[in-house]
Amino acid sequence: MPGSRRSQRQRAVSELRAQGRYGPELRDVLPGFVALGLAVLAPVLLLVWLYRALGVGGPVLGVVLVAAAATAGLRLRRTVVRRRGGHYTAAELARLDDQGLAVAAARMLRRDGWRVIDLSKQEGRPRLYARDRRGRELDVAFRPVATADEGASGPAPLREAGRPGVDRLTRVVVHLGSFSHQDVLWASRQGGVHLLDRRQLQRWADGATLDDLGLSG
Template sequence: MRLLRAQGRYGPRFREVLPALTGLALAVCGTVAAVTVAHRTLGPAALAAPALLCALTVPFLLQRRRPAARRRRGRYTEREIADLDTKGLALAVARMLRRDGWTVRLPPGDHVRPRVRARHPRGHRLEVAFRPVAEPLPDEEPRPVPRTGARAPVRLIVHRGDFGPRDRRWASGRANIRLLDGTLLRRWADGAPLDELIDLDAAGEAD
């Protein structure tokens, strides 16, 4: 269950739907009470009250649920991306990859430096890291060596800010490294497919 939640496939948690359920319960109770009182006072004309209350309540409840449902489908606003911590950003990236047709795996373990691994039906493999620089940090876990002759995975480095000239020079000398800065990340979160933002076909084969 925890793994499904981490991968965004378990659905909303109870605390996410509790406000909507509470609002619905209050609306039902209020409707019953209002109809009872109004019917005694106004007679049959009081039946119009539930319809009016529903017309006012239902759009409000749907509006509250829409952002969470949108995020589960892999679409985030610029403000939502900016407010995420690293773990939340990893979950958002996993959801956006699934939106684009990738099969995603979130390896368990380090929550300080989370990773995302994904495979596309066309054969592309992707490993995503989250850091403000292109080069691996000293305390990062070493990457596994790919099988001989296998296509090396694209290593995507995600940063909500801007990469510096040194980072871009370092990445340009490595065929399977891709940098996704804040501008591209926001376009991806808004619905642009990943393969329109970065080149997924230039990764070479493993030695």
């Protein structure tokens, strides 16, 4: 009977939806269709308006403007995708603040296969914990960006990040500037403490792994 067929179909659809195999519903795809429609309609309306305002030369100007906007949008998208993938230029690194540097480091760790937990809220300052498939663990702290041009006198977290203990953590301190000879000497005496300065950070952002930099323990 029609009624039984309908109920059977409804049960089949419900089962497929529960298994995630039925596919998207209209409400799932509607925002995408609306956005696509606006993306197509907006340039057309712009060309019509320019034609009415400027005559034959209006559409030509409109095409140039649309092409320029599309090119700029494509470049911006590529930049965003690249950063999210854990790759930064030297200029981009130089513009980062403390939290931005932590975000960049987290992305680079994930790029290299580390599972990252952001401890910044609990610590009250940028701090990351990371673990890889081999069970290696990292405690990543950051010397404040504001001290990047101050040489050796910038405040820790050197000593807190490098505090020796019985755990298996490899401690890494990231700095946009350069560490002093005293910093390097002190870290070498602690065991399990590595300093990542501007030069190494740039290599990391270019695609080198922490293993390449000799920092992962």
